[in-house]
Amino acid sequence: MASTIRVRATTSGETTEVQALIQHPMDSGFVKDAKGEIIPPHFIQQLTFEYDGKPVFSADWGGGVSKDPYVKFAFKGGKKGDDLKVSWVDNKGATDTTTAKIQ
Amino acid sequence: MRNAMLKSALPLVLLIAGATSALAEGSEADFKVAYAAAEAAHKEAGTLRNQWTTTAATLAAAKKSADAGEFDQATASAKEARALAKASIFQATSEKERWKDMEIR
Amino acid sequence: MRLRSAIHLASAALALALLTFAAPAVIAADTVDPVADAKAFKKFFTDKFPKVKLEDFVNGPYSMNEDMYKQWEEKEQFPPYEFSLEMGKEMFSRPFKNGKRFEDCFPNKGIGIRQNYPYFDEKEGKVITLELALNRCREANGEPPFSYVRDEMAALTAYMAFTSRGKPFDIKIPNDPRALEAYQNGKEYFYTRRGQLNFSCATCHVQSPGERIRAEVLAPALGILNAMPIYRSEWSGMGTTSRRFTTCNSQIRGVPLTPQDDEYRNVEYYLSYVSNGLPISGPGARP
Numbered sequence: 001m002a003s004t005i006r007v008r009a010t011t012s013g014e015t016t017e018v019q020a021l022i023q024h025p026m027d028s029g030f031v032k033d034a035k036g037e038i039i040p041p042h043f044i045q046q047l048t049f050e051y052d053g054k055p056v057f058s059a060d061w062g063g064g065v066s067k068d069p070y071v072k073f074a075f076k077g078g079k080k081g082d083d084l085k086v087s088w089v090d091n092k093g094a095t096d097t098t099t100a101k102i103q
Numbered sequence: 104m105r106n107a108m109l110k111s112a113l114p115l116v117l118l119i120a121g122a123t124s125a126l127a128e129g130s131e132a133d134f135k136v137a138y139a140a141a142e143a144a145h146k147e148a149g150t151l152r153n154q155w156t157t158t159a160a161t162l163a164a165a166k167k168s169a170d171a172g173e174f175d176q177a178t179a180s181a182k183e184a185r186a187l188a189k190a191s192i193f194q195a196t197s198e199k200e201r202w203k204d205m206e207i208r
Numbered sequence: 209m210r211l212r213s214a215i216h217l218a219s220a221a222l223a224l225a226l227l228t229f230a231a232p233a234v235i236a237a238d239t240v241d242p243v244a245d246a247k248a249f250k251k252f253f254t255d256k257f258p259k260v261k262l263e264d265f266v267n268g269p270y271s272m273n274e275d276m277y278k279q280w281e282e283k284e285q286f287p288p289y290e291f292s293l294e295m296g297k298e299m300f301s302r303p304f305k306n307g308k309r310f311e312d313c314f315p316n317k318g319i320g321i322r323q324n325y326p327y328f329d330e331k332e333g334k335v336i337t338l339e340l341a342l343n344r345c346r347e348a349n350g351e352p353p354f355s356y357v358r359d360e361m362a363a364l365t366a367y368m369a370f371t372s373r374g375k376p377f378d379i380k381i382p383n384d385p386r387a388l389e390a391y392q393n394g395k396e397y398f399y400t401r402r403g404q405l406n407f408s409c410a411t412c413h414v415q416s417p418g419e420r421i422r423a424e425v426l427a428p429a430l431g432i433l434n435a436m437p438i439y440r441s442e443w444s445g446m447g448t449t450s451r452r453f454t455t456c457n458s459q460i461r462g463v464p465l466t467p468q469d470d471e472y473r474n475v476e477y478y479l480s481y482v483s484n485g486l487p488i489s490g491p492g493a494r495p
Binding site for chain 3: 155190191
């Protein structure tokens with residue numbers, strides 16, 4: 001199955017800018033379907049970006065984040081060709097992870 | 104004394120009961136007429152391809168009130184629905200010419 | 209209760225206003241001149257927004273507002289429609305149960321042809337849109353049609369639009385009175401006010417582009433279909449032209465017609481034609 005995570009990381013030497021698009025329904029648990037029944041909550045709870053074995057960005061999310069979330073941030077350091085690891089865990093215990101090379 | 108009063112109250116009570124049910128029936132008949140007129144106008148707006156969502160919603164509200172036996176409310180809603188439908192027909196008819204006013208030339 | 213009186217008042221005011229401001233002049237018996245229409249259409253918008261390049265009108269609200277333009281540029285780096293686009297590509301190449309594919313129904317195997325839709329089918333005497341053509345292809349091959357307002361059709365048209373990115377709209381009106389009539393009907397639909405709010409498409413997209421309706425910045429009508437289908441943040445997903453037409457109708461309190469009804473096909477024909485020459489930018493992203 002294809003990864004749910006699209007990530008692009010570019011370094012200027014001093015800072016690395018990261019953009020990621022994650023495919024996930026991010027159902028809050030407050031929305032009803034056409035039949036009037038609640039769509040059960042299904043959202044990413046933890047998102048982590050790791051560089052050189054250390055987290056450079058981590059997020060604790062709830063149902064307020066919209067479907068297919070987009071994240072953009074920058075961190076100090078990061079060398080071209082190095083790995084950036086991205087992983088998430090959702091409220092159902094599902095996970096996904098991917099590694100991208102810093103450009 | 105009480106017996107006499109009760110005896111005379113009974114025909115009065117029956118009279119009032121009869122009158123009220125007659126009124127209620129009149130309301131339902133009024134509703135049916137008003138609703139039919141509203142529905143017809145809404146349908147006509149449909150042939151002109153210009154129905155309003157508020158007309159549909161008001162018709163539904165009228166029906167709901169009628170189902171609950173609230174005929175005065177239902178009739179009022181039906182009349183309002185007809186007014187909305189008539190306005191939508193007026194809009195569609197007049198726009199047949201008026202649209203040209205907006206055209207970029 | 210106040211709302212009820214307001215409605216009565218509004219309806220009465222509408223009637224009164226229409227009577228009072230009735231068009232006095234006789235509009236000369238119009239011969240339909242799409243070429244002149246398109247020229248006037250483009251001139252209207254380029255005059256109104258002299259700083260916007262003609263081809264940039266296809267970015268809708270993003271070309272109307274500097275702040276939004278910056279957001280759009282950033283969005284394009286990592287567009288939200290990527291998942292839908294991928295799904296569309298996969299769907300497009302997936303064979304039907306009978307072994308055939310979408311590519312068998314379209315010229316050039318369906319690649320790089322979006323800018324030619326809609327077209328007027330002289331055999332049938334009607335306008336054919338891309339969405340309609342896709343469903344006809346499915347039905348001709350024993351498959352059930354997709355809903356015109358759901359994800360599948362949006363993904364498919366997103367992929368086809370993507371293969372045409374940059375190509376200018378090239379809508380043709382054949383020398384056939386029925387085609388001219390369809391074009392003219394589409395034009396009439398565009399300018400006709402409808403719904404309880406008494407808006408025409410032109411009310412927002414000709415009279416008020418760049419201005420706000422509630423929290424949204426309005427797009428100009430010029431180039432408005434070039435970016436279709438669009439991933440709307442409001443929809444949290446990709447939506448078709450049919451979806452946009454029907455929701456616009458209901459938003460002004462008009463009961464929407466059925467997707468791909470003649471009126472919708474014709475207005476798509478008109479709007480696409482007057483944007484001839486502007487590049488396809490779909491699939492697009494919008495607020």
